[in-house]
């Protein structure tokens with residue numbers, strides 16, 4: 001039976017304002033904003049000041065507020081808000097992927113102990129309803145892989161580089177101005193943000209808890225004109241891809257830039273859009289696409305969670321309960337291109353095999369197979385002169 005709910009919102013930045021707009025323009029949802037907690041009392045706000053407070057207790061201790069919506073850009077404060085709200089018996093909706101990925105076991109436990117729902121669809125690929133699909137539709141052990149573009153900012157940057165010849169710096173600045181990038185954009189361009197999303201998706205896909213630091217991420221900030229030329233000469237583009245895959249009884253995961261050919265469904269995912277490919281035993285591939293960043297796109301996913309709470313929806317984490325979770329491993333082989341400048345920057349002995357070697361006075365590259373754990377341990381990859389691309393397997 002549908003009820004009326006009062007919302008207490010934390011954060012009124014890109015996503016908070018997006019939610020406000022989406023809520024105002026959506027008829028038939030019995031939810032009203034009672035209070036919005038922000039950080040800076042002196043910032044001018046586009047709506048009536050009577051909504052705002054800087055005191056979290058005005059939301060967390062208010063018995064008339066049913067749902068806490070956490071949309072802030074401070075991981076530690078976000079965990080404090082979410083855990084206090086759950087302990088206080090309030091349902092919670094959040095978009096903070098870093099906070100969620102870093103605290104998944106504790107957040108799961110808090111939901112069990114306090115018997116309250118915690119929904120976070122917006123945290124992973126924003127407008128794409130991927131968590132609820134993994135929870136409800138792929139409710140069995142037939143799912144083999146979840147892979148795709150899970151970061152809007154880097155996809156926006158790569159689109160602008162490949163389609164409009166913009167520089168990396170100009171494209172990043174645009175992604176920041178449009179509200180797509182994190183407050184610290186290195187989280188986007190170095191592949192941390194999509195890694196947080198992969199950690200969340202991996203739990204809902206396979207029931208396995210993985211710490212973000214166990215998953216290897218390499219972003220797009222080492223990309224140079226030579227790599228772009230390498231891709232173009234092969235009629236390919238470059239996309240930053242997050243991947244988690246069940247193989248031989250274990251599950252592996254990573255975030256790495258990939259060389260993508262035209263026939264690949266991810267090739268045509270442009271700008272801030274994300275695309276997620278699921279592979280399961282009898283259906284082969286299924287593809288989800290939608291905006292992966294931005295105020296109203298993310299706000300609409302937050303509103304969908306609020307609406308789901310009206311119907312008493314909660315994640316059941318069925319795959320955790322199934323007790324056949326695959327263990328996490330980095331022991332998997334990848335076909336890669338590694339570009340570098342001087343021989344000391346890359347240890348070629350680490351490769352399982354090398355199929356192509358190129359040398360010019362300016363750049364060198366190898367194309368070969370290497371173990372993911374070896375990539376994870378390779379210190380040379382920290383050097384800006386070294387770049388890595390996964391080649392189609």
Ligand SMILES: NC(=O)C1=CN([C@@H]2O[C@H](COP(=O)(O)OP(=O)(O)OC[C@H]3O[C@@H](n4cnc5c(N)ncnc54)[C@H](OP(=O)(O)O)[C@@H]3O)[C@@H](O)[C@H]2O)C=CC1
Nearest residue numbers: 011012013014015038039040071072073077095096293294
């Ligand atoms: N932007 C996007 O496309 C997406 C963002 N997300 C996630 O959503 C969250 C919010 O992102 P976004 O809206 O872009 O961030 P913004 O930087 O635009 O806004 C952050 C908001 O958080 C408020 N804030 C910060 N610390 C506190 C605190 N301790 N108590 C109360 N309010 C606080 C700020 O207050 P003040 O206004 O006073 O500065 C501001 O209103 C982040 O976790 C982000 O990763 C998820 C999906 C998509």
Ligand SMILES: N[C@@H](CC=O)C(=O)O
Nearest residue numbers: 151152153180182293
């Ligand atoms: N910075 C993130 C925002 C959404 O999660 C991105 O670019 O995808």
